[in-house]
Amino acid sequence: MDKSKVLELLSKFISIQSVSADSKRRKEITKAVDFLKNQFKEMGVDVKIIQKGQSPPLILGIYHSDHGRDLNGNRKTIGIYGHYDIQPEDPVDEWESPPFELTIKDGKLYGRGVADNKGHVIQNLTSIKHLIKVNKLKNNIVFIFEGEEEVGSDNFENYVKEAKDILSRVDVFYVTDTGMYKKNIPQIFYGLRGLVYFELEVDIGNKDLHSGIYGNRVLNPVQILAHLLAKMKDEKTNRVLIPGFYNEVRSITQDERNNFKSFARSDEEEKKTAGVYKMISLDKDQAYLSSKFYPSLDVNGIVSGHTREGAKTIIPRKATL
Ligand SMILES: [Zn+2]
Known part of the structure; x- marks a missing residue:
């Protein structure tokens, strides 16, 4: 054709x-x-x-x-x-x-x-x-x-x-619902990471409160979520700190390491493609493997409180991520 x-x-x-x-x-x-x-x-x-x-x-x-x-x-x-x-x-x-x-x-x-x-x-x-x-x-x-x-x-x-x-x-x-690594470098996928999606809601009551009146006397749901999130990951490496998170993750063989090393993009290239200022690595030896072989944990969005124009002095009643 x-x-x-x-x-x-x-x-x-x-x-x-x-x-x-x-x-x-x-x-x-x-x-x-x-x-x-x-x-x-x-x-x-x-x-x-x-x-x-x-x-x-x-x-x-x-x-x-x-x-x-x-x-x-x-x-x-x-x-x-x-x-x-x-x-x-x-x-x-x-x-x-x-x-x-x-x-x-x-x-x-x-x-x-x-x-x-x-x-x-x-x-x-x-x-x-x-x-x-x-x-x-x-x-x-x-x-x-x-x-x-x-x-x-x-x-x-x-x-x-x-x-x-x-x-x-x-x-x-x-x-074939996948991509190619680079022009003229096809890829065969032999495993996918899968996905588990959660919605987490922290609720402190049934209405938003005035922060001038209730500040210091009630918990703030945004702060509770922030504390929870801060405990979940190491901010330098992105390693997930939840106990048991990596228990069933198999280790990477030397062959796989060598293979990935032979064609992996450099951090500079990856930064350019992603349009970010910095890349980090979970794998000690091969940054590219970080997103290929390890499960990851990410927040896709947080909704809470006053987000429209101007100021509004409230303690939101809930925060959702
Ligand atoms: Zn698709």
Whole structure:
């Protein structure tokens, strides 16, 4: 397939505003599903849709290789995972090109979803399409595309269970919802850190109080949170001080160290990419490993008290992080 056709297809996919976090754009989710269904149809791939209520469905595309037999045969079956939903485009005024218009600038592609995960989905579809066309595809393929990846994949487990008969025949899964280390340096991910998300609320009563009247007599929830947070991490290394936090973390082998060392970016480069003034390291020997091999703990936001213009002398009744 020539390059312009691939770009045309990607451009069409990018123009669909399949933001799963926005319930007002459910029609766009349907458009993305139809888009993929059409692609499968053109490729001669069977489609199966699994959906619960109005949730974004799971799309399965099943290809039986002519060279093999059906999914029970000896030919290996390759599973390809991807997602057709995207993150919201806000803040819109910080985009240098319209988010839903594929834009090429200095050899780079811009548009919401290009890097996560629509670009990869198009790569997978067009390359498999090409292999089928030139009669070179010798494996069975099972595509599995979900539409809730950006909002926590609520139904994914159930969908997978429903598709068990098909998915259990997959020999190897190929997940391209990842990135490349650098131009021309592809990466194979063999582990991900996972995620646990908490909301913590400290409450001292049922109303905000005047700090002139109650200062010194009640606890301040912001301060309580600040004390708690200060105890959780070493500020110099970012090492988490919560007992047992690293108990089940396996150690890094020498091979892994050497491998990472051979291509890791310098702190200077990392600083530039991240746009920060300083980088720190948890790993004593290899800074880059700090965010690759160790679990981390971070505060994503704190809300409390008076944050609007001007002063307001209160002791807030609660603080949330
Ligand atoms: Zn993704």
